[in-house]
Amino acid sequence: MSRVGKMPVAIPQGVDVSITADQISVKGALGTLVQPVNRLVTVKNEDGKLTFTPADDSAEANAMSGTMRALVANLVNGVSKGFEKKLTLVGVGFRAQAQGQKLNLQVGFSHPVVKEMPAGVKVETPSQTEIVIKGADRQVVGQVAAEVRAIRPPEPYKGKGIRYADEKVSLKETKKK
Known part of the structure; x- marks a missing residue:
């Protein structure tokens, strides 16, 4: 068994x-x-x-x-108890702002990205570069966090993007002539 x-x-x-x-x-x-x-x-x-x-x-x-x-x-x-996922924004000018059930992201695009939260999920931004996603359903919280991260995943050369708080991003070395 x-x-x-x-x-x-x-x-x-x-x-x-x-x-x-x-x-x-x-x-x-x-x-x-x-x-x-x-x-x-x-x-x-x-x-x-x-x-x-x-x-x-x-x-x-x-x-x-x-x-x-x-x-x-x-x-x-x-x-x-509930579940929560923490995300951090790394990059110059990258900002996040929670407005009710919406998350406004400025992550280097020409326009702000607005992510609507599903029912049962709350989003908080303790600072401009931190996002905390909370909810009772573990699967939904993890899925929403993955969708937010997918908006701008960390790039491999400078590490700029949205990453989980405990995520380690290994950076590549630039090409040499």
């Missing part, structure tokens, strides 16, 4: 989990998230802990039990 799938998911105080035949709904302080249940995995709520067991002995069911456990653990974490 999957090592990840064997570990139960503890449900913290203030988080409500309801399991139906086709989905798991997790409700907490930061919102409600829903995950469809795979038919190869059996989910049980036993005294404050969720357990995931494969429905049969196939390798696919074994793998899906670990996957379902990780996805539901992310849901529980998201509605209780």
Whole structure:
């Protein structure tokens, strides 16, 4: 059996989990998230802990039990604590400004780039060169951060662009004559 799938998911105080035949709904302080249940995995709520067991002995069911456990653990974490991604802007004149659900970026183009945030995702700019993307759904937060980074990814010679706060950009050496 999957090592990840064997570990139960503890449900913290203030988080409500309801399991139906086709989905798991997790409700907490930061919102409600829903995950469809795979038919190869059996989910049980036993005294404050969720357990995931494969429905049969196939390798696919074994793998899906670990996957379902990780996805539901992310849901529980998201509605209780939330997730965030930090991005930094590197470059002369590169600026970011959050205005409600919109992110205005000036990153070296002839026009400002406006990125609309989806529902459930908040964006903050503590300084002009820092962007913090927050939300309850880990997958959506990561996807939005990747889309913002893709507007101007770091270039390999000077390192200018939008990068994750913990990202290391290896710079290339310029050509010699």
